Amino acid sequence: MNSEEEEHSPLRDIAQNPHATAQYLANVQRTLRKIESDLETLAFETGLHLRNNHLEGDRFYHPGRRARPVERELDRVLRAAQRMAKGLEKSAYARHAHDEVVVNTIRARKEKAAVRAARKNPQLPPAPTVKPEQGSNAAANSDYSEPTSIWTIGGNRESA
DSSP states (O other): OOOHHHHOOHHHHHHHOHHHHHHHHHHHHHHHHHHHHHHHHHHHHHHHHHHTOOOTTOOTTHHHHHHHHHHHHHHHHHHHHHHHHHHHHHHHHHHHHHHHHHHHHHHHHHHHHHHHHHHHSOOOOOOOOOOOOOTHHHHHHSSSOOOOOTTTGGGGOOOO
């Protein structure tokens, strides 16, 4: 009984593949919708027959009252079938969403690991090697100028 062939289930292959799972659930849902349609017809025809079943001494509302428990149970079964069909559709979407989450989680973990590795071992760009210039050339090419007084600042400005 420990052989793998005896334990292998065809649904195991379907469960492992999201596309196959969606196809299988769609087939089950299609079958369930057909059963749902048959149940609707059965409920209608049963109610029609039971409401037209008049006994001697009945008032006009007695057949409807006797039919109501049967109709209620058939409606309950019909609603359960409808909920099951909706649940199958939701589970197919949830299965697909689960696979997307798994793929995105793997990608996010790889990105976080790369960021952590970069934080632990930062790659510093090589420092630029600037040769210091000498004399007045250094002051002319520098980003800073020589100190000035406030009286010489406005010499060549135009008024607004």
